[in-house]
Amino acid sequence: MSAPTPFHLATAITAWRASLASSPALHGDSLDELESHLRSSIPSLIASGLSDEEAFLIASRRIGPIKAVQHEFAKVNESAVWASRASWMLAGVLLMQVLLPLSDLAMFLASVVAKHFIAIRSLRQIVPMAAIFGLEAVLVITAMRVLRSRCSDLTKLVRNLMTRPVLAAIGLFILIAAAGELGRHFYRVERFEPASFPEYPSIPETYQYLRVFVLNLVTGVRPFHSGRFVAAAMCFIPQLALATAIAILGRRELAQSKAFN
Amino acid sequence: MISKELVAASTVPLVLAMLGRGESYGYELTRQIQEMSEGQIAWSEGMLYPVLHWMEQQGLIESEWRVEQARKRKYYRIRADGKKALKQQREHWKALNSLLEQLCQPQRHSI
Numbered sequence: 001m002s003a004p005t006p007f008h009l010a011t012a013i014t015a016w017r018a019s020l021a022s023s024p025a026l027h028g029d030s031l032d033e034l035e036s037h038l039r040s041s042i043p044s045l046i047a048s049g050l051s052d053e054e055a056f057l058i059a060s061r062r063i064g065p066i067k068a069v070q071h072e073f074a075k076v077n078e079s080a081v082w083a084s085r086a087s088w089m090l091a092g093v094l095l096m097q098v099l100l101p102l103s104d105l106a107m108f109l110a111s112v113v114a115k116h117f118i119a120i121r122s123l124r125q126i127v128p129m130a131a132i133f134g135l136e137a138v139l140v141i142t143a144m145r146v147l148r149s150r151c152s153d154l155t156k157l158v159r160n161l162m163t164r165p166v167l168a169a170i171g172l173f174i175l176i177a178a179a180g181e182l183g184r185h186f187y188r189v190e191r192f193e194p195a196s197f198p199e200y201p202s203i204p205e206t207y208q209y210l211r212v213f214v215l216n217l218v219t220g221v222r223p224f225h226s227g228r229f230v231a232a233a234m235c236f237i238p239q240l241a242l243a244t245a246i247a248i249l250g251r252r253e254l255a256q257s258k259a260f261n
Numbered sequence: 262m263i264s265k266e267l268v269a270a271s272t273v274p275l276v277l278a279m280l281g282r283g284e285s286y287g288y289e290l291t292r293q294i295q296e297m298s299e300g301q302i303a304w305s306e307g308m309l310y311p312v313l314h315w316m317e318q319q320g321l322i323e324s325e326w327r328v329e330q331a332r333k334r335k336y337y338r339i340r341a342d343g344k345k346a347l348k349q350q351r352e353h354w355k356a357l358n359s360l361l362e363q364l365c366q367p368q369r370h371s372i
Binding site: 040 | 326
């Protein structure tokens with residue numbers, strides 16, 4: 001039989017504050033205020049003969065269930081909630097930009113494998129498609145798992161990055177640029193420009209054409225022909241803008257939480 | 262015990278009235294209400310703060326952090342708009358109250 005773990009008031013308060021902080025509606029100022037309230041109500045409970053643990057439980061219960069408190073704060077602090085949502089959405093768009101060239105790479109590798117090892121022509125066309133869908137399925141399942149286990153190392157990493165928004169934005173930007181270059185290096189997307197689009201395209205060609213079309217829509221510029229370097233640089237402008245937007249949103253949230261400290 | 266809905270509806274005028282007597286902080290406000298209402302109003306204390314923040318956003322009250330006995334406290338103070346709002350709210354509550362009282366009077370049957 002193991003002895004019950006001793007109760008530490010300071011640790012309990014820190015943990016309580018951390019679980020409240022999981023909502024973007026509660027920034028540092030509100031957390032300070034609620035913690036101050038909790039700390040104010042504990043001494044009189046202890047003086048009335050309760051143990052530290054009992055006093056903590058009653059005081060935190062009086063403040064209310066964490067979910068309910070977060071819900072009430074979200075009602076009056078909508079802009080903070082939306083700022084947080086928007087920064088996650090932008091991060092999602094940026095991540096897509098990393099994944100698109102990577103999936104191009106997967107498609108390329110799969111088509112090489114198919115060319116060498118599969119004799120039946122129609123099967124050869126299916127393999128790259130299957131590779132893409134497989135990759136996407138794996139990514140979606142991984143993302144769902146990460147989201148479900150909220151305290152995973154990855155979410156901790158994201159939270160830490162959010163406290164250094166400029167660094168995070170620069171890092172993401174470099175990652176995107178690197179992934180984009182890698183994708184382009186391995187798989188020459190310019191083959192599927194609208195003008196050279198084959199009259200009777202195969203399924204992978206159609207799929208690839210649509211992919212390039214979306215890629216062009218997202219990045220705005222096609223960096224393949226004249227003025228290649230200028231165009232390539234311009235191609236990153238939307239991504240840089242997104243990264244900057246994330247940095248600004250992150251900074252604003254930081255400024256809010258630091259305002260009273 | 263007064264219902265949750267009624268407590269929610271009356272929080273703003275009650276807070277305005279208390280701050281009208283002098284500046285105060287969240288913990289003290291909840292204590293005052295509980296004592297003066299003799300336990301009739303029991304609320305989740307955490308719910309007071311979003312209301313205070315909303316009132317601050319609306320310009321009814323203003324706040325300031327102070328350190329007292331090694332403890333950080335956020336003090337709230339009523340503003341001119343808050344005083345105006347309090348006056349208006351009192352009239353509304355009086356009107357409702359007198360309506361309720363009138364309706365509860367035994368009805369005189371006129372033949």
